[in-house]
Amino acid sequence: MKRIEIYTDGACRGNPGPGGWGALLKFDNHEKEISGGEDNTTNNRMELLAAIKAIESVKETCEIDLYTDSKYVKQGITEWIIKWKTNGFKNSKKKPVVNADLWVQLDDLTNKHKINWFWVKGHAGHEFNERADMLANKGLDDMLENS
Numbered sequence: 001m002k003r004i005e006i007y008t009d010g011a012c013r014g015n016p017g018p019g020g021w022g023a024l025l026k027f028d029n030h031e032k033e034i035s036g037g038e039d040n041t042t043n044n045r046m047e048l049l050a051a052i053k054a055i056e057s058v059k060e061t062c063e064i065d066l067y068t069d070s071k072y073v074k075q076g077i078t079e080w081i082i083k084w085k086t087n088g089f090k091n092s093k094k095k096p097v098v099n100a101d102l103w104v105q106l107d108d109l110t111n112k113h114k115i116n117w118f119w120v121k122g123h124a125g126h127e128f129n130e131r132a133d134m135l136a137n138k139g140l141d142d143m144l145e146n147s
Contacts, residue, residue: 003063024128
């Protein structure tokens, strides 16, 4: 099974406000950069969308090492989602889970691959996380230029 490394990040100017997402995909000596943005969003939505868009761009079943600087994304998909699915996407206070639409998408995608989730400290000089951050800001800037 092919093994791919993915580095993701989200960015937001204002929270909520305009936002961007970016991802770097690495396989052997190949790299692919993707990014995008939304007009009115939150940082957490952009972090989730970065992971979703990156995994969606993997066309065949792979083992994926996915690196995010968002504890929200890593803990949400590896821990919290188990209870959310049992509780009909309600949190411990019986309120609807924030960003449930994106959590459902991400959960569906995780069933298509073997994904190993890793948290990396953001803005700490990690080369590939810094590139993902640059891509998220590019996605945000491109969206603003085209709106």
